[in-house]
Amino acid sequence: MSEYKTIFQTISATAEAVVEDNGYYGNYGGSFIPEILVPAFAEIKEHFEAIKQDEAFWKEYCSLLADYSGRPTPLTYADRLTDYFGRAKIYIKREDLNHTGAHKLNNALGQAMLAKKMGKTRVIAETGAGQHGVATATAAAKLGLSATIYMGREDMERQYSNVFWMKRLGAEVIAVDYGSRTLKDAINEALRDWVSSFETTHYVLGTASGAHPFPAIVSYFQAVIGIEAKEQILRAEGRLPSRVYACVGGGSNALGVFQAFYPHDDVELVGVEAGGQGKGSGRHAARIAYGEGRAGVAQGFKTLFLQNNDGQMNDTYSLAAGLDYVGVSPILADLSERGRVRFTAATDTEVVEALEIIMKTEGLIPALESTHAFAGAFNDITESSGSDIFIINMSGRGDKDIFNVAEGLNDDEWKAFIRRKARQFEDGAR
Amino acid sequence: MMMNGKHLSGEKPGSSKMGLAERITVRQSGKPIQMMTHQILGYPDFDTNYEMIRLFQESGVHLVELQLPFSEPIADGPVFLHANQASLASGTTTKQCLEFAGRVVTDFPGLSFLFMTYYNVVIQYGIEDFVKECAAIGIQGLIVPDAYPEESHEFMEACRKHRVEPVLIVTPYTTSERLAYLSAETGGFLYCAARKGVTGTKTSFGKETEAFITRVRGMARTPIAVGFGIQSDQDVRFLEGKCDIAIIGTQLLNVLEHEGLSGVKRFLQTIIPA
């Protein structure tokens, strides 16, 4: 299939457009790593440069995406949702239809392949919502690597179904029991593992953050989302969208869908952060939208972090575990500063409301993370007109969120079911 | 602010012009090894920090590493991680740490004090302001493991300007080319992390450590210190005559937590050469 080469060349050209050589994106990025990790990063940089030129690598990668993960994912015209608002035409990019139910697998497969190229036998990863953990465990199983996944204790409770799957997929899941017990703490713990294991182990970072070249690597492997979406919208509408919406945790799905549109100035790119309990509540993860993130260095890179005056990281909060991160991709911090990406936030309440609308109008169940992108678009939609086209990136499916959503919707029948189930297990144990 | 000179009252007149490396060299004569101990400021509290430092001076410690706590201490193992977080939870601020350091520098003139922290703490204070303040209170060196030297020009510059020495770290995995670079850039001494991993877990000191130290010695222009995983007097005896300074961190905190200040006193007596 000659299209492998085309896809690879497009990925390469698209990702190259945002990736700068020294690992800086304007004022952000860089590499602030302890000395012990210097050889690990040198090795990754060398192999990443090599695979960029390696046609066989991309051929295998594209064939895994096509035949294993199920790409291309569709771009669904949301006719009933469009009618519901009666404004912009809404299209949904269906990353939920990727194998394992989220965009995360695009990156996990690519990095697992990179790990093998480097001769590693083990991968480690951090995970918030569990989707990156499941994707890494899956890629490891498929490629014959062992996997250890770090997850904050709080996130394990919120996303237990993914913990269950990770373990069944053969990964070891380690609970992180300190700090805010969420994503940032899982990253710290993965780094602690890596400083003692880098000779055999690759750290599959799950998002476009961290020290150089991780933001570049993850952007590369996620670029496929936007490349497909652009081609699909041109086929469907004969023109580019007016806006593209994506939720932003670390920024991998947002950069994934944004990059292909990056050169087209008339396409507005909108990143939607976790507004949690709202501006001023101190309980959110809106680093850019609420203007509270300040430049700093942590976890190996420079970006906007939610921190206090002494540089200590604040606790973050969101209903969506995958958006609950204290920093943001340095690439997005730069794109925001340069006015290329607009940032907004959706609160938990807006997200739950949006979820109900999407389920009832389109029969889709987006992940709570992805629902932020929808809520962001819905908040804006009244100022759009029938001649506008919105693309919303549905980064993942919501099955994993059944407990949180049922709780959020205060669903009595579900609660009764859980009680029955618990009783059954207790009786069985007796 | 006028403490310059004062903290050196125990030393010979004129010695205030001495840099950290020179002080270490002067002090070295006849000693098998010097000791550097470590404290996380505000943990368990500043009063205990102070008492610990008093014990350090009494026991013949030479250098003290005061760690300013950070919420994401990625190079630290579980014991220090917990101490960092507990200190912050009890409300420790950078300002308090600087004030405390100013006090101990004055009260314990026999000791050389260094700060260890993470880069963001320095950045948020203001890089130049922080280094200037360190110089003013008599802090002689700074260990900032994530201020990757190639990326931290402003920090390195400020250190040079205010004559506070930036102590860089090397590991057994550091290539010879990089070792040459780091040896040239470091101030005070070269910090040799004896193994991979985070602080805390035991290092088995043996032929490999010896080969590593020999390799560093061949390159270094400053004294060299070895740290990470030193837990017993045997470890220190092993290092005697091989490097200039032995750094003891986690084990000291373990002893404090399990045996209190009197335990620390006994422990220091066993590890510090008479």
Ligand SMILES: Cc1ncc(COP(=O)(O)O)c(C=O)c1O
């Ligand atoms: C479905 C889904 N979407 C989005 C995210 C947020 O991550 P990012 O911003 O890196 O794409 C996550 C993270 O766990 C996720 O699971």
